[in-house]
Amino acid sequence: MNIYDISKLSGVSVTTVSRVINGSEKVSEKTRRKVLSVMNEAGYTPNAFARGLGLDTMRTVGILCVDPSDPNACTNLVQSIGFLEKELRLQGYDSVLYCIEYDMKGKADCLNMMLNRRVDAIIIVGSFFIEANPKSNQCILDAAKTTPVWLVNGNFEGDNIYSVLCDDFMTTRKAALHLIDHGSKNILFLHSTLSESEKRKANGFSKALKDRDLPVREEYIRSCPRDIDEGRDFLMKLADDGLKFDAVVACEDTIAMSVLKYAHARNIKIPEELSIVGHGNSILTKCCYPELSTVDNNIETMCVSTISMLIRHFEAGHTPAQTIISGNLVHRATTICD
């Protein structure tokens, strides 16, 4: 059943049928009704491939994201998949997903698959997709040559590349200032791979120390394993090696989980002896005990903004290269708060 069949059955030309399909004004009400009823009766649906061929688009966006099957994946970024997809669907776009593990294997391949698929835009979720080695980012620049690329919570400059990100610098600075001003003397900063986002956080952390005339000490800025148990062991080792800390700023809620496990194992009182701030305001913060104070980076707002700008870009042809969203500290039970 194709448009010609409908054309014959309803006694009009294919153009008219096409017009009805696409909601053109230039069809008399009578004809429209007739055609619609025929289409309905025949259970006809326009062939999306033919449509795609003619229009050179199937209204599809490719999403490169963290692998949701990884239990240690940043919960926050996993959530963004849902936020983005729903928002895109509202605008009539379908989402093709490509899940990448933290080893980044397949990143370039996936970008190529999207290009071959001729997606209308590429969304990359998470700053770790921007790697330290420039060579590893070439594929993103290449993709941007033909297709607009949007980074959610990532920052990368280039032609046809747009970023929406959280002001990690400011929020982490604020979090650290809060800890300092509530008595913490030795704050440990824990990151995982020191992605772009984590670098901004580290800078905000250091700035807070400087703001209060405290020294920025290298041994207090550490990389922590993603696995919860490994992270706990890492902290035990750190403590055993003599590092003293009375507060932790963790770049991800999962890392904060390791800190809590460490505290439980060592019978450390929270927040009296150890304050903890995570990042992401994920569901984990409500599952642990005590509940975790965390920085909410407003991932939903980032996602919604991304799609709204992306749509505007399709329509207007251009948009600001960078959008910055502010975050906020959510106090739960692992920080002292007055």
Place this chain on the structure above:
Amino acid sequence: MNIYDISKLSGVSVTTVSRVINGSEKVSEKTRRKVLSVMNEAGYTPNAFARGLGLDTMRTVGILCVDPSDPNACTNLVQSIGFLEKELRLQGYDSVLYCIEYDMKGKADCLNMMLNRRVDAIIIVGSFFIEANPKSNQCILDAAKTTPVWLVNGNFEGDNIYSVLCDDFMTTRKAALHLIDHGSKNILFLHSTLSESEKRKANGFSKALKDRDLPVREEYIRSCPRDIDEGRDFLMKLADDGLKFDAVVACEDTIAMSVLKYAHARNIKIPEELSIVGHGNSILTKCCYPELSTVDNNIETMCVSTISMLIRHFEAGHTPAQTIISGNLVHRATTICD
């Protein structure tokens, strides 16, 4: 740049170029090399829409799944998105995602969008997509008329519909038997919407009671809110209303989190005074305190099996309608274990 350009540039017909693209044997090594080098140099990629039109497929699978942006979404099912996508990609299929909230709004619309997109198969993840009202499932039967439908952890009979699921009956029965045999007298069974999967669990639970000549009491089979705090409050109310329980079997790990919160609030010792078993073996089980014992329903195996059967179905044309995977109890710190 299209196939005709390549044809001209390499001095062969489009047919030959097409043969090279599709790896046909009937091309001389010399021609193949020539064409490949021209394609490479020109940076040519076959137009996927044209290809789709000719072949009537773009090698795409539609995935209907739980909304990962919902903090109370079953972690387990969110993970499956990653497992499925990676497995599909390995087989050369792209995944188009449709995230549905627990209210099921848009379910039928999404199925229609997949159909319009002419996906090669539809995967539905989670048994709650099978609703109690048969009318609400008609859209699945309709979709199956033209496109094979695969249910992951769901059970629904119909032509062209295939199911891969966990033996929830047996695993929940085993879990309940374990609790009974380790001293629990009053086990509370908590579900959320009593989906098909939850019904099987409830049956397994009841069977265990019968196995040990214990009464099956309605007031011990309850629906609990998905939200962690609401769930905690629900349990407090239950206890305040006089219900005595010394063990809980929760249909989802998130529900078990509520039980833990309740226990903390009431200073109940775990597992001495209260044993808890969750479902899903999600990351939450490692975040809470004490760590949660849980039923692992082997979601990864379910996903991998689904894709392998789906591929076989494409090739062989038929496959068994139902595949059942067994689950297993993972003992952590909320159960007594010898």
Place this chain on the structure above:
DNA sequence: ATGAAAGCGCTAACAT
């Protein structure tokens, strides 16, 4: 081993 040409189903420029 290679090529000519028809067909896939739709859109849009142009004509009426």
Place this chain on the structure above:
DNA sequence: ATGTTAGCGCTTTCAT
């Protein structure tokens, strides 16, 4: 308001 027709870029049948 409606119709004719030429693309869109590929695959495939049928010749050679």
